[in-house]
Amino acid sequence: MVSAPMAGWSGGGLAGAVSAAGALGMIGVGSATPVGWIPEQAKLARGRGPFGFGLMSWVLESRPELLEAVLAEEPAAVSLSFGDPAPFVGRVREAGAITMSQVQDAGKAEAAVGAGVDVLVAQGTDAGGHTGQVGTLPLLQRVLEIGERAGKPVLAAGGIGTGRGIAGVLAMGASGAWIGTRFCATVESTGTDEAKRLILQADETATVHTRVFDLVQDIPWPEEFAGRAIRNSFSDRWHGHEARLVEQRSSVSAGFEAARGDYSEDFVYSGQAAGLIDDLPPAGELVDRMMAETEARLRACGALLGGRPC
Template identity: 35%
Template structure:
């Protein structure tokens, strides 16, 4: 299935693994890229040294293209991080929470594409103006930091605003081949999936995360500022309920991130050996597609399954096309 996205990325399938902080480490990134999708490291929760090591791990495990995602709004030097991304051999830099205007030229001078996460049409226009090579249109259904506009209305409006100039990738609540087919129907060039890929054996996670996802229904998530001070979709639990009842105790980003980490209820970036994780209080970023997930599936199989299902859906829809 070739689209503008597969062309620009140099991959086989228009399926991108979201660069999820705490989850998208080298193992799952390699598995997705090896399967012909596009793996993206979620480096927002990594130290500089860890990011460099994870990039090297991917590079030594696959010859296929991969990317690295960082949050523009995080304190620290984005230029130094982007230099390490370039040096490590990634082909794409993805920026969440803000347009990464100061590193676009640096990336382009080194043959690295720049992608911007967008929750509104205006974000996409600003990304285009700043020289970004494509945008991810992420609807509110998404796990992690998220806006208020849903995927279904957001994607075609972003396509209308910038889709003639640059590829648009759909995200938020998409978890299978039907979602990929729907994204293409809305004018997107592919999908960027997060939540579905957490439920793979290769994804990194703290204790209780995958189990809580398998148990959750489609209404098991809530948008809360409890874990970072910015609106984040997570599994509903005792912590989200506490802050719903005590909103005055919330502090702004990034202070609230310090409070959740030091308070022992957010360990994103940890793994199954990280001590002190209480599933009733822990922040587990998750999208609304979670209700459809009832098994862990190897990430490479997932990529192939999503594409095969989308091809079947698109073929069967042709019966509505008339003669």
């Protein structure tokens, strides 16, 4: 199990708690993250088990110092996603870290293999935050085929919020699960209390896959990656009217910035697994619970086969 590196949610406290419980905790580095934030978060995670960092390849093209700051902290793993990982894989390997990459279609999976990435993460559109257009189950099946041919382990991401989900992707052949939204709703995540409350209240139909929050902030995310967020007044007003939003961005942006923290306008990125969440536990307790659920479901799967391993 890996806790996904979610900018704004996944700091060193969350990563350390996840790693201490026997999973792999990841720290999320955003496009505007100050370099000095990286060692601060590594200090919180260090000494509690292996941990990693998640970086965005499109950001590293203009901010390579983020990668150097991450590697200075000697992480066990570095995720290079959302853009071409090839320019950065060699440097990460030189530093002794495992490379991982979230892929949203078969073409990106093949490109990651060609770049020498160690671990593929099949990220379905069910996931929260920025992702592609393909659902987790069909994508995972395609990426598993690619991973098997290349001898690469594959993790599944998107819509996994319980041990049942983990057991399901393990039975399909994945080596593990990459879990985001479920870890947003933990004590240690750095999201605001109100954002966590909205995730707890949301069901599986409560999100929208949209570019409007990037457009209003003029964040140059590649167009192919929209962000899945909890629907609100802002997304209802502007989703489907992106061209008009860009035309009026100057005036709309001023109102958006003034409403920061008011989540009828401000955004909360969340995946469709929000509908599976009804509590706010410590992250270590959540890891233990989900692993127990996973084991129980795998044992039940074995029973279907007359007691043979699933």
